[in-house]
Amino acid sequence: MGTNMKRRVAALVAFGAMLLASPALAHHSRAMFDQTKQITLAGTVKEFQWTNPHCWIQVLVPDPEHPEAAPVEWGVEMGAPVELMRKGWKPGSLNPGDKVTIVINPLRDGQPGGLVVSVTGPDGKIIGHPALPGSRAP
Amino acid sequence: MKVRGALIALFVLFGCVSFTSGQNLNSKARVETFAKLPDWSGMWEPDIFVGQADGQQFSQEALQKMKARAEALRPSFTPEYQAKYEQIRKSIEAAIAADPLHPPATHQPLCGSPPFPATFTPGMFEWRVTPEETTFISTVGAVRHVYTDGRSHPPKDLLWPTLMGDSIGHWEGDTLVVDTIATKRRIYMGELTGFFVPMSDQLRFTERIRMVNHDAIQIDYTVEDPIALTKPIHAVFTQTRVTDFDRMLEEADCEENERDPVVNGRFTTVTH
Numbered sequence: 281m282g283t284n285m286k287r288r289v290a291a292l293v294a295f296g297a298m299l300l301a302s303p304a305l306a307h308h309s310r311a312m313f314d315q316t317k318q319i320t321l322a323g324t325v326k327e328f329q330w331t332n333p334h335c336w337i338q339v340l341v342p343d344p345e346h347p348e349a350a351p352v353e354w355g356v357e358m359g360a361p362v363e364l365m366r367k368g369w370k371p372g373s374l375n376p377g378d379k380v381t382i383v384i385n386p387l388r389d390g391q392p393g394g395l396v397v398s399v400t401g402p403d404g405k406i407i408g409h410p411a412l413p414g415s416r417a418p
Numbered sequence: 419m420k421v422r423g424a425l426i427a428l429f430v431l432f433g434c435v436s437f438t439s440g441q442n443l444n445s446k447a448r449v450e451t452f453a454k455l456p457d458w459s460g461m462w463e464p465d466i467f468v469g470q471a472d473g474q475q476f477s478q479e480a481l482q483k484m485k486a487r488a489e490a491l492r493p494s495f496t497p498e499y500q501a502k503y504e505q506i507r508k509s510i511e512a513a514i515a516a517d518p519l520h521p522p523a524t525h526q527p528l529c530g531s532p533p534f535p536a537t538f539t540p541g542m543f544e545w546r547v548t549p550e551e552t553t554f555i556s557t558v559g560a561v562r563h564v565y566t567d568g569r570s571h572p573p574k575d576l577l578w579p580t581l582m583g584d585s586i587g588h589w590e591g592d593t594l595v596v597d598t599i600a601t602k603r604r605i606y607m608g609e610l611t612g613f614f615v616p617m618s619d620q621l622r623f624t625e626r627i628r629m630v631n632h633d634a635i636q637i638d639y640t641v642e643d644p645i646a647l648t649k650p651i652h653a654v655f656t657q658t659r660v661t662d663f664d665r666m667l668e669e670a671d672c673e674e675n676e677r678d679p680v681v682n683g684r685f686t687t688v689t690h
Contacts, residue, residue: 311521311611312678312685331675332668338690355677355689360669362542362557366662389519393689 313385313395321354321382328374330361337374337396339382354392356384368408378402451549456592456629458545461660464538465634488608490653493615499646503607503615510610513683523680524613531670533581534601535623536560537637541669542660545635552587552594559670564596571599579603583623590626598623605641605651618645633659 323341335358340351358364361371374380379402384394399407466480495503513522532539541558554562564587571577571584583601587594599622604614626638634656641651677688 312687329675332671333674333676334678336675336677353690355687357677357687362663362667362669365667387687387689389687391687391689393687 310395312387312389314388315385315395317386318383318397319386319394321356321384323351323354323380323382325374325376325378325380326353327376330371332360334358334360335364335369337380337382337399339380341392352392354384354394356382356394356396358396364408373407374399374401448549455547455549455589458547458629458635460544461663461666462543462545462635462657463660464540465656465658487653487655491608491651493605493641493646493651494648495615496646496648499615499617506613506615507607507609510613514610517684520684520686521611522683523685524611531559531561531581532556534562534583534598535625535639536562536582537625537657538639538655542663542666543657544666547594555666557666557669559668564594566594571597593626593628596623596625596627598625617643617647620645630656 321339321341323339325337326340327336327338329336329338337356337358339354339356341354342351343349381400383397383399385397386394401407466483493503510522510524536556537543537554539556539558539560541556541560543557544555546553546555550565550567552564552566554560554564560582562582562585564585566587566589568588569586571586577584577600579600579602581602583598585596585598587596589595601621601623602614603617603619603621605617605621607613607615621641621643624640624642628636628638630636637655637657639653639655641647679686679688
């Protein structure tokens with residue numbers, strides 16, 4: 281088993297340990313996301329899906345190096361509405377056209393998607409409660 | 419006139435029956451029993467979620483608790499069941515190695531009621547304590563009925579494995595002692611992508627549940643299976659009072675917008 285493979289298996293072990301105990305993704309494993317990585321998306325909200333079992337943000341992200349190209353649509357996953365409400369989110373926290381900056385753990389398979397770590401809204405503030413001391417959040 | 423008379427007689431009859439039932443439900447003895455039971459009203463959640471940052475990340479304290487509990491929950495299998503466990507684990511390792519980018523779905527996404535021990539699943543909970551039954555309800559769809567009216571488990575020929583099994587309980591002071599059998603005969607292993615290991619038909623769970631202070635309910639949890647385990651599994655879980663939310667909301671409706679389906683035995687994500 282190569283080093284990369286060992287790392288991946290080790291990461292999966294960690295995610296497996298959290299399964300059935302995770303409030304953010306209570307309904308399935310997090311193993312499809314690479315939680316050792318974070319990337320930042322700067323774009324425009326196409327749609328905010330306030331839905332069970334999870335909320336999603338569809339965001340159009342232009343490529344800064346190719347501004348003439350069509351933006352890429354990313355689908356980023358969050359917790360269930362009840363979980364987000366407890367963190368200060370509301371169904372109208374995001375609207376189509378909002379300029380946002382989203383930090384995510386990307387999908388392992390390279391698709392334009394990921395698990396939301398934080399969302400900064402049009403006013404430049406992080407939406408929802410800020411990270412607490414001692415947490416792993418940025 | 420005769421018909422009307424008959425109808426009136428029926429109404430009177432049903433009224434008496436209803437009134438009689440009502441008397442039983444509110445009898446002095448029942449009210450007195452109810453008054454002696456602990457008040458577990460409110461909403462609760464596993465203590466590992468306290469201090470969670472933004473709905474996605476666990477606190478360092480929570481991660482340490484999870485690690486300690488995972489150790490406490492580690493089973494000591496008999497040779498026969500150790501072999502079963504290793505066989506399952508190896509098959510999952512092989513599936514991960516075959517396609518690390520698409521982890522194998524070792525069980526379906528949790529939609530509908532999570533299996534017992536649902537008391538430790540994510541979400542928020544309510545406990546309904548009555549003289550006859552304590553009911554556990556969670557936002558992820560779990561409902562457990564713990565009968566405390568003195569009944570026994572059903573006879574063997576009327577028992578089969580179900581998600582919650584059959585739970586009966588009794589009160590020892592302010593501690594609810596729960597005995598659960600006839601579950602799905604498996605235990606969950608938090609390894610790799612997470613998976614279940616089959617157990618024998620002698621699998622039995624004992625919980626001693628008590629409110630240790632106004633803001634904490636503690637569950638002393640023991641798993642026994644003399645066929646599959648060389649010694650019981652024992653762990654202590656704590657539920658913490660929820661103070662920033664005041665109602666139950668459904669969160670297990672996967673028909674609404676499920677975008678992480680299991681395809682060919684692997685988790686997938688629909689990004690558009």
